[in-house]
Amino acid sequence: MLRALYSSASGMQSQQLNLDVISNNLANVNTTGFKESRPQFQDLLYDTTKQAGSQQGGGNQLPASLQVGQGSVPVATERIFTQGELSQTGGNLDLAIQGNGFFEVQMPDGTLAYTRDGGFKTDSQGRVVTSEGYPVQGGFPPVPPGTTNITITTSGAGTYTTSSGATNFQVQLANFNNPGGLDAMGHNIYKETPASGTPTLGTPGTDGFGQLEQGSLELSNVSVVQEMVNLILAQRAYEVNSKAVQAADEMMQTSNNLQR
Amino acid sequence: MEVSLYSAASAMNATEQWQDLIADNLTTASVPGTRQREAVFSAVPVGATGQGGDQFVIPSVGSEISFKQGELLATGNAMDFAVEGPGFMSLQMPDGTKSYTRDGQFKLNSQGQLVNSQGYAVQSTGGTLQFDPANPAPITVTADGQVSQGVDIKGKMAITEFTSPQSLTMLGGGMFRNDVPNMLPQPAAATTVRQGFIEQANTSPTLSMASMITSMRMFESNEKVMAMQSDRMAKTISDLSGTN
Numbered sequence: 327m328l329r330a331l332y333s334s335a336s337g338m339q340s341q342q343l344n345l346d347v348i349s350n351n352l353a354n355v356n357t358t359g360f361k362e363s364r365p366q367f368q369d370l371l372y373d374t375t376k377q378a379g380s381q382q383g384g385g386n387q388l389p390a391s392l393q394v395g396q397g398s399v400p401v402a403t404e405r406i407f408t409q410g411e412l413s414q415t416g417g418n419l420d421l422a423i424q425g426n427g428f429f430e431v432q433m434p435d436g437t438l439a440y441t442r443d444g445g446f447k448t449d450s451q452g453r454v455v456t457s458e459g460y461p462v463q464g465g466f467p468p469v470p471p472g473t474t475n476i477t478i479t480t481s482g483a484g485t486y487t488t489s490s491g492a493t494n495f496q497v498q499l500a501n502f503n504n505p506g507g508l509d510a511m512g513h514n515i516y517k518e519t520p521a522s523g524t525p526t527l528g529t530p531g532t533d534g535f536g537q538l539e540q541g542s543l544e545l546s547n548v549s550v551v552q553e554m555v556n557l558i559l560a561q562r563a564y565e566v567n568s569k570a571v572q573a574a575d576e577m578m579q580t581s582n583n584l585q586r
Numbered sequence: 587m588e589v590s591l592y593s594a595a596s597a598m599n600a601t602e603q604w605q606d607l608i609a610d611n612l613t614t615a616s617v618p619g620t621r622q623r624e625a626v627f628s629a630v631p632v633g634a635t636g637q638g639g640d641q642f643v644i645p646s647v648g649s650e651i652s653f654k655q656g657e658l659l660a661t662g663n664a665m666d667f668a669v670e671g672p673g674f675m676s677l678q679m680p681d682g683t684k685s686y687t688r689d690g691q692f693k694l695n696s697q698g699q700l701v702n703s704q705g706y707a708v709q710s711t712g713g714t715l716q717f718d719p720a721n722p723a724p725i726t727v728t729a730d731g732q733v734s735q736g737v738d739i740k741g742k743m744a745i746t747e748f749t750s751p752q753s754l755t756m757l758g759g760g761m762f763r764n765d766v767p768n769m770l771p772q773p774a775a776a777t778t779v780r781q782g783f784i785e786q787a788n789t790s791p792t793l794s795m796a797s798m799i800t801s802m803r804m805f806e807s808n809e810k811v812m813a814m815q816s817d818r819m820a821k822t823i824s825d826l827s828g829t830n
Contacts, residue, residue, distance in 0.1 A: 328800060331796050331799060331800060332796055334796075335792050335793050335795070335796035338792045339790065339792050339793065342792070571795075571796065571799070574799075575799045575803070578799075578803040579803065579806070581807075582803060582806045582807045582810055583810075585810045585813070585814055
């Protein structure tokens with residue numbers, strides 16, 4: 327009875343985490359470049375009273391084990407890197423990646439981080455920076471003063487046009503073997519981990535790298551309909567686990583009331 | 587000697603103390619930085635032996651503080667700090683000793699010191715953190731604890747870790763004191779400071795409710811044992827004394 331109680335309580339805990347992840351996804355439905363998370367659960371160790379295959383005497387074997395589980399536990403929140411839809415903004419430094427790849431940015435402590443949020447701006451020195459002010463690596467030279475036009479093609483060939491001439495450059499993207507293994511730091515930034523692998527730099531449009539779309543931003547890949555369905559499932563799972571807790575409680579009460 | 591009666595009574599007492607711990611955890615579940623306490627049961631020999639020389643035992647309850655990381659809540663308030671990892675922030679007590687806390691709801695007092703809600707000053711590695719009260723520049727704290735007001739670096743927040751945090755004495759108000767003579771505070775190795783966040787109590791309401799149900803049913807079953815023993819004694823007395 328106690329095992330039923332604690333198994334159901336662990337089930338309720340798991341659904342709470344499920345709800346936390348769903349709420350985070352829904353809160354970020356308008357965040358540029360956001361990638362949704364999906365929680366993964368696994369069952370806990372089983373209490374094996376009888377082992378299948380154990381000898382029963384007379385050459386007979388037990389065909390099935392007697393195993394009782396102990397509940398569930400969350401094991402990972404998987405980041406889903408599907409393409410988000412593109413939204414036209416018209417900003418000439420707004421870039422969206424159509425396909426795989428990340429923009430490389432430099433953090434204030436000197437380390438490199440990666441992002442899908444291509445809403446870039448220029449700072450006072452003309453460097454191309456993210457909305458937080460992190461300088462974008464990957465081939466962007468500082469924008470000279472008096473620049474009249476900035477064009478970046480789908481394969482990343484960029485040109486700044488000023489009245490006195492043009493500066494050409496090539497944008498590079500970074501890609502990982504396992505983007506799901508990246509560490510989310512908040513601020514739309516991801517950091518490399520041993521699980522994600524080291525980044526490989528490449529030209530957009532080649533070798534599995536996505537193409538660039540100037541004047542667009544990549545919207546969040548959260549599907550509101552899917553998340554609402556997950557929300558309903560999490561809520562009903564929580565409720566049904568609470569019923570199991572109540573049932574275990576009532577059974578304990580019945581066994582206590584056997585005496586008179 | 588009515589061993590079973592007193593055994594049942596001590597078990598009821600133990601479950602009652604367990605209930606008290608659970609209730610305490612639940613009431614402080616809304617206070618940031620609270621560390622929940624878990625009941626630890628051990629067996630105490632009663633001194634009576636049954637058939638075959640088995641020792642009868644009764645349960646005794648102790649409590650152990652759980653230092654599981656609580657969830658971080660983003661408040662956006664620059665004076666709210668959360669510790670991520672096993673470390674503690676240090677406060678100066680009025681009697682000169684240091685206390686340790688995970689509750690980072692601080693504010694600036696009129697003398698420019700960062701204090702908690704009881705007025706105890708937050709320590710840096712070189713003494714009390716002192717800010718300039720006239721300077722309107724915002725106070726920023728980096729992940730490794732370096733504190734600056736505007737562009738002036740004011741020091742490094744003292745974050746200490748202990749090898750055995752369960753041995754710390756709970757002072758109340760979210761503060762702990764180190765009374766273990768051999769346990770020296772160590773500088774933080776695996777802890778980061780998050781400004782603008784508070785760490786919520788590490789209570790789990792669902793598990794607390796499950797424990798509460800368990801303790802209540804255990805209390806009830808022991809109460810039935812006592813009732814049964816009482817009936818047995820009453821029946822013995824009435825049968826043997828000849829009165830009906």
